[in-house]
Amino acid sequence: MLxxxxxxxxxxxxxxxxxxxxxxxxxxxxxxxxxxxxxxxFAHPFIQVxxxxxxxxxxxxxxxxxxxxxxxxxxxxxxxxxxxxxxxxPCITNGCNAVFSKINVITKMKFPVSILPATVVxxxxxxxxxxxxxxxxxxLFGGYHPTxxxxxxxxxxxxxxxxxxxxxxxxxxxxxLARDTRKLVLALxxxxxxxxxxxxxxxxxxxxxxxIIFIMKANPIYYIVxxxxxxxxxxxxxxxxxxxxxxxxxxxxxLFVFGSCMMYKFKHKFxxxx
Amino acid sequence: xxxxxxxxxxxxxxxxxxxxxxxEQSNKRFYALKDINFQIPKGEVVGILGTNGxxxxxxxxxxxxxxxxxxxxxxxxGEQALIAINTGLNQQxxxxxxIELKGALLGLTKKRVKEITxxxxxxxxxxxxxxxxVKKYSSGMKSRLGxxxxxxxxxxxxxxxxxxxxxxxxxxxxxxxxxxxxxxxGKTIVFISHSLPQVRDFCDTALWIEGGMLKEYGxxxxxxxxxxxxxxxxxxxxxxxxxxxxxxxxEKRVIKGKVKKSFxxxxxx
Numbered sequence: 001m002l003x004x005x006x007x008x009x010x011x012x013x014x015x016x017x018x019x020x021x022x023x024x025x026x027x028x029x030x031x032x033x034x035x036x037x038x039x040x041x042f043a044h045p046f047i048q049v050x051x052x053x054x055x056x057x058x059x060x061x062x063x064x065x066x067x068x069x070x071x072x073x074x075x076x077x078x079x080x081x082x083x084x085x086x087x088x089x090p091c092i093t094n095g096c097n098a099v100f101s102k103i104n105v106i107t108k109m110k111f112p113v114s115i116l117p118a119t120v121v122x123x124x125x126x127x128x129x130x131x132x133x134x135x136x137x138x139x140l141f142g143g144y145h146p147t148x149x150x151x152x153x154x155x156x157x158x159x160x161x162x163x164x165x166x167x168x169x170x171x172x173x174x175x176x177l178a179r180d181t182r183k184l185v186l187a188l189x190x191x192x193x194x195x196x197x198x199x200x201x202x203x204x205x206x207x208x209x210x211x212i213i214f215i216m217k218a219n220p221i222y223y224i225v226x227x228x229x230x231x232x233x234x235x236x237x238x239x240x241x242x243x244x245x246x247x248x249x250x251x252x253x254x255l256f257v258f259g260s261c262m263m264y265k266f267k268h269k270f271x272x273x274x
Numbered sequence: 275x276x277x278x279x280x281x282x283x284x285x286x287x288x289x290x291x292x293x294x295x296x297x298e299q300s301n302k303r304f305y306a307l308k309d310i311n312f313q314i315p316k317g318e319v320v321g322i323l324g325t326n327g328x329x330x331x332x333x334x335x336x337x338x339x340x341x342x343x344x345x346x347x348x349x350x351x352g353e354q355a356l357i358a359i360n361t362g363l364n365q366q367x368x369x370x371x372x373i374e375l376k377g378a379l380l381g382l383t384k385k386r387v388k389e390i391t392x393x394x395x396x397x398x399x400x401x402x403x404x405x406x407x408v409k410k411y412s413s414g415m416k417s418r419l420g421x422x423x424x425x426x427x428x429x430x431x432x433x434x435x436x437x438x439x440x441x442x443x444x445x446x447x448x449x450x451x452x453x454x455x456x457x458x459x460g461k462t463i464v465f466i467s468h469s470l471p472q473v474r475d476f477c478d479t480a481l482w483i484e485g486g487m488l489k490e491y492g493x494x495x496x497x498x499x500x501x502x503x504x505x506x507x508x509x510x511x512x513x514x515x516x517x518x519x520x521x522x523x524x525e526k527r528v529i530k531g532k533v534k535k536s537f538x539x540x541x542x543x
Binding site for chain 1: 290335338339340341342354355356358361362364365366367371374375377378379380381383384407
């Protein structure tokens, strides 16, 4: 077990340039595909944000959300959580396909397969950066100015990256064993969006049984979403969420260890699994 | 002693699973390679010959370290690299970007990629097409680009799998000359090809695989003659004879009576 973790970490850190190049040129390739190129990296999330604003802000006319004695207009509250969902969701769906989509490369040359999840995440990170710029502009117009607490965003961003890489590590290998994995993950993602308190707040669940709330709070994505919101609005600090933090890191660690073991086990067998 | 060999195969077998037509029967297992033994000394250029489906490509992926052997042992002294022409080229990117991308895919450092760029452009003869997206390249031009990048790697053992079947004669000759240069430097080269003249011209020894088994390994002209003779003999057969020959080979490769492995066995084995 330790051997496989060491192997995966070593492979990832010795191939940083490779990871960077693969994601860079994949992004570039996607941009070249269209006439407007980089514009779409901004336009796509912006239009998505607009959709949610129309549906929940205008049509449903959701009430302001009050939490920890801070009241935030629904649209800003939702955006604060949605922004990180737009990072994690494509990371999970594409991460699942990370190894399979590179099948022509790994069958033709000696290639460190375990870096592939990281390339997918790095690629999505660029899109996340674009979205963050849009979000910053919106927040400035809404009167939310950057404070020192926003620096904690980096911690939560790293959390999101490590979580996505760990999960992709597991799902991408499982996807090689059986292509059903991807179909299952795609179906579950839609469910996950509504299971995670992104569009609704945890307070709305207060009538539910205790153990459901407990499971909800142990959701690693909830930890990241809540963390982002904390940075934007509540300013409670990292320690305030220590229970969720423990749950998050425990789950991430388990995923990472399991993923590494799978990677190590199948590193030379992928070619026979096509 | 073993240090003098670049590649050593000891009773190597590779097994694939075949699906059978009716579901009740368990899946058959099939030897892609069966009990192969040979030793390739360092600095030798070996041609691998064989008809279609005889296991040449399986051999090349095993040699390159991409696939694992199921039985036996393979000992490789040195870094091996498989020449894969069209892999890793992104259709949307320009030639120059593709050099960087493929260089990185092959694991070169940033500095090394810069160093080789000039040489690749020179060797691939792409000229002004450098700034065109690769999708607009002709297939010959694409292969030239891919091949040139691959040659700039500096492995101890080079595996070339039918790489020269594309591109015109002039370029093929250029590649052979380049590989001869590498040969002078003492690299071991495994050359997989259907072109007998190329093999005769370029290789020292040849290895003939037939039906997943090692038929002959020795001096290049002798093996080539025998192989050519076999191909002629096979072609001279009538259809029934050909089928009989094929079935006979196939029978030897199938393993009977095997237990089917379940999905979970594969994960937790």
